[in-house]
Amino acid sequence: MTDYLVLDRLTKRFEGTLAVDDVSLALPRGQILALLGPSGSGKTTTLRLLAGFESPDAGRVLVGGEDVTGLAPARRRFGMVFQHYALFPHLDVGENVGFGLDALGVRGDERGRRVRDALGQVDLVGFERRRVGQLSGGQQQRVALARALAPEPRILLLDEPLSNLDPALRERTRRELRAVIDRVGITTVIVTHEQEEAFDLGDRVAVLRQGRLEQVGTPDDLYAQPAGPFVAGFVGRASTLRVQVEGQGERGVRVRVEDVVWEVTPPEGQADGWRPVPGEPALLLARPEALWLSAPGPGALIGIVTERRFAGATAMFLVRTERGNVLEVAAPPRGVRVGEAVGVMPSRRAGGGLHLFARDDA
Amino acid sequence: MSVGAAAGRRLLHAPGAAAAGAALALLLAWLVVYPLVLVLLEGVREQDAWTLEYVREFLARKSEWSALWGSLWISLASVALSALIGVPLALLFGRYDFPGRRLMGALVALPAVLPPLVGVVSFLFLYGESGFAAHVVMRLFDLERAPWQLKGPVAILLVHAYSMFVYFYLFTRAGLAGLGGEVFEAAASLGAGRWRTFTRVTLPLLRPSLTAAALLTFMTSLASFSAPYVFGGGFRVMPTQIVSTRLNGDESLAMVETARSRCWRCWRSRSSASRSAPSPAAARARRRRRCACAAPGRAPSSPSVQASSPSCSCCRTPRSCWCRWCRSAPGPRSRCRRSTPSPTTARSSPIRCVCAPS
Numbered sequence: 062m063t064d065y066l067v068l069d070r071l072t073k074r075f076e077g078t079l080a081v082d083d084v085s086l087a088l089p090r091g092q093i094l095a096l097l098g099p100s101g102s103g104k105t106t107t108l109r110l111l112a113g114f115e116s117p118d119a120g121r122v123l124v125g126g127e128d129v130t131g132l133a134p135a136r137r138r139f140g141m142v143f144q145h146y147a148l149f150p151h152l153d154v155g156e157n158v159g160f161g162l163d164a165l166g167v168r169g170d171e172r173g174r175r176v177r178d179a180l181g182q183v184d185l186v187g188f189e190r191r192r193v194g195q196l197s198g199g200q201q202q203r204v205a206l207a208r209a210l211a212p213e214p215r216i217l218l219l220d221e222p223l224s225n226l227d228p229a230l231r232e233r234t235r236r237e238l239r240a241v242i243d244r245v246g247i248t249t250v251i252v253t254h255e256q257e258e259a260f261d262l263g264d265r266v267a268v269l270r271q272g273r274l275e276q277v278g279t280p281d282d283l284y285a286q287p288a289g290p291f292v293a294g295f296v297g298r299a300s301t302l303r304v305q306v307e308g309q310g311e312r313g314v315r316v317r318v319e320d321v322v323w324e325v326t327p328p329e330g331q332a333d334g335w336r337p338v339p340g341e342p343a344l345l346l347a348r349p350e351a352l353w354l355s356a357p358g359p360g361a362l363i364g365i366v367t368e369r370r371f372a373g374a375t376a377m378f379l380v381r382t383e384r385g386n387v388l389e390v391a392a393p394p395r396g397v398r399v400g401e402a403v404g405v406m407p408s409r410r411a412g413g414g415l416h417l418f419a420r421d422d423a
Numbered sequence: 424m425s426v427g428a429a430a431g432r433r434l435l436h437a438p439g440a441a442a443a444g445a446a447l448a449l450l451l452a453w454l455v456v457y458p459l460v461l462v463l464l465e466g467v468r469e470q471d472a473w474t475l476e477y478v479r480e481f482l483a484r485k486s487e488w489s490a491l492w493g494s495l496w497i498s499l500a501s502v503a504l505s506a507l508i509g510v511p512l513a514l515l516f517g518r519y520d521f522p523g524r525r526l527m528g529a530l531v532a533l534p535a536v537l538p539p540l541v542g543v544v545s546f547l548f549l550y551g552e553s554g555f556a557a558h559v560v561m562r563l564f565d566l567e568r569a570p571w572q573l574k575g576p577v578a579i580l581l582v583h584a585y586s587m588f589v590y591f592y593l594f595t596r597a598g599l600a601g602l603g604g605e606v607f608e609a610a611a612s613l614g615a616g617r618w619r620t621f622t623r624v625t626l627p628l629l630r631p632s633l634t635a636a637a638l639l640t641f642m643t644s645l646a647s648f649s650a651p652y653v654f655g656g657g658f659r660v661m662p663t664q665i666v667s668t669r670l671n672g673d674e675s676l677a678m679v680e681t682a683r684s685r686c687w688r689c690w691r692s693r694s695s696a697s698r699s700a701p702s703p704a705a706a707r708a709r710r711r712r713r714c715a716c717a718a719p720g721r722a723p724s725s726p727s728v729q730a731s732s733p734s735c736s737c738c739r740t741p742r743s744c745w746c747r748w749c750r751s752a753p754g755p756r757s758r759c760r761r762s763t764p765s766p767t768t769a770r771s772s773p774i775r776c777v778c779a780p781s
Contacts, residue, residue, distance in 0.1 A: 147605035164614030
């Protein structure tokens with residue numbers, strides 16, 4: 062499958078600081094790319110470079126082989142849904158949705174039909190004559206989506222589309238959004254700072270940090286094979302432990318954690334090419350489901366349960382060791398109580414969930 | 424959006440509000456209602472009797488109508504011209520980034536803090552017939568006379584546009600700042616070019632700001648005195664007409680004129696700020712004790728009536744206006760003299776002509 066949307070070594074500087082640093086991404090037609098990162102990671106700037114609201118200091122944007130880097134936003138035929146929707150308050154819903162059709166020269170019955178179709182996509186049929194101010198937040202978001210889709214753009218850009226909705230509405234809107242995008246089959250780039258949102262919506266997820274692309278891949282790849290401690294910590298939950306590499310064991314790498322030695326099995330094909338070297342320090346990132354609670358005994362880290370968060374079938378336990386390390390462990394909710402002394406061991410059942418990375422600060 | 428609008432309409436009920444309201448009502452009655460009513464009454468009163476004579480006189484005189492018309496079209500043209508300068512400037516400074524934007528953006532608003540008279544005088548010094556610019560042009564092209572004259576409606580409009588575009592500039596910039604950038608980006612992402620964005624998004628969204636600026640410009644222009652006074656020449660607008668009538672001693676007519684021009688302003692805006700007739704200027708002119716219509720540079724002349732002419736030789740006010748005591752047109756053997764304004768009877772008898780046999 063050839064890539065429809067290509068970002069080729071995009072770089073953008075704001076007053077000396079690199080907001081987007083040499084970012085290259087590619088997306089096949091009809092797929093959804095989620096740009097994920099904390100605030101200040103350059104994800105919104107990347108989206109604005111795509112939309113044409115900012116011009117890159119270096120690099121190109123290609124759509125279906127056409128270089129659109131120098132094209133004005135109005136001529137790119139990209140649809141965009143803004144964080145605050147940016148609906149036109151002086152126009153009603155129908156006029157808002159039809160706004161983009163005027164520039165295409167679509168008039169009369171055809172215009173009316175396409176406005177109706179676009180509103181039908183977002184389940185707002187019959188809302189044409191409503192004032193924008195009379196709509197709820199969720200409805201405004203859908204109008205913004207319909208407005209962006211009505212001119213049948215080549216690419217759909219979504220800037221934190223769910224951040225202005227209350228949490229109860231967010232999940233439902235997310236499903237609807239996914240359904241609409243799938244139905245239209247449009248190539249989409251979505252910016253978000255929420256991992257769950259990115260994983261739910263994105264066919265591919267690109268993790269950005271301080272303007273640099275840390276890793277791009279399917280949600281499964283990112284979770285199972287994070288390229289570095291940042292991605293591992295940002296994507297899903299993980300406890301970080303400073304360890305010493307002891308050597309190769311029967312079932313994996315032997316590492317010393319505090320006073321005990323664990324054998325861990327990191328996934329094959331580490332992205333950054335680093336290999337654990339005996340005697341060197343490393344970082345161990347452990348997913349909650351890759352650890353388990355046992356009675357204090359040999360081979361187990363001893364700690365006190367400080368917190369229990371109930372989440373249905375399993376509960377999250379926070380265990381603090383004597384040396385101050387805090388581990389998050391998923392376990393059956395009835396296992397232990399807060400204040401009890403427990404042992405923590407790497408789970409033998411779970412394949413993966415344990416990652417070793419180079420420690421820079423050694 | 425809707426939430427914000429609703430919150431704006433929500434009013435507070437504080438315990439002291441009623442008292443504050445009453446105090447404000449008193450203040451308004453004193454500063455706004457009383458002067459207005461007084462002016463209206465003075466226009467239709469004569470010593471102890473009611474009369475419509477002055478109103479009739481006002482309606483009958485051509486000069487009054489032309490001054491009224493002059494005021495109206497000068498004000499409308501000032502609004503249009505100020506908008507043409509102020510709105511593009513605001514868009515330039517509010518929407519685009521370039522070196523020196525902040526400093527220049529602040530400098531542009533400076534004419535707002537200039538007292539109107541200072542602006543007028545500087546225009547005169549810079550661009551008048553004997554002003555700086557005329558001098559330079561005369562030197563450069565070796566001319567004997569200045570190639571232009573700064574007078575009449577065009578000069579008034581120039582000065583008005585210079586000092587009043589700031590209203591449009593400031594209001595538009597504030598409006599733009601309130602809108603934020605997203606709606607414009609939304610328009611661009613929907614394929615709208617600059618012109619379509621301007622006509623279909625920018626202008627409609629700025630309408631409240633533009634209406635306020637237009638209203639303020641219109642009212643300020645209607646009440647503008649110094650520019651028409653200095654540059655008007657034979658061209659009269661209501662404020663200069665009022666002052667000249669009043670200087671001629673015909674106070675009741677001046678009251679009718681004032682009421683007339685006030686009614687206009689009230690009609691334009693219910694929340695008319697209380698501005699009285701341009702009395703400080705009148706007082707200044709009075710102190711100088713010369714004919715109101717004497718343009719600067721002309722020798723001050725004492726108002727006199729020539730037996731043969733039906734009106735004043737310098738300001739062309741009809742003779743009947745001169746004397747209020749004898750009510751008859753001064754005959755060939757009588758002269759109008761001004762009574763000396765005395766501080767103790769300032770309000771009731773400022774400058775009145777007395778008929779005295781010469």
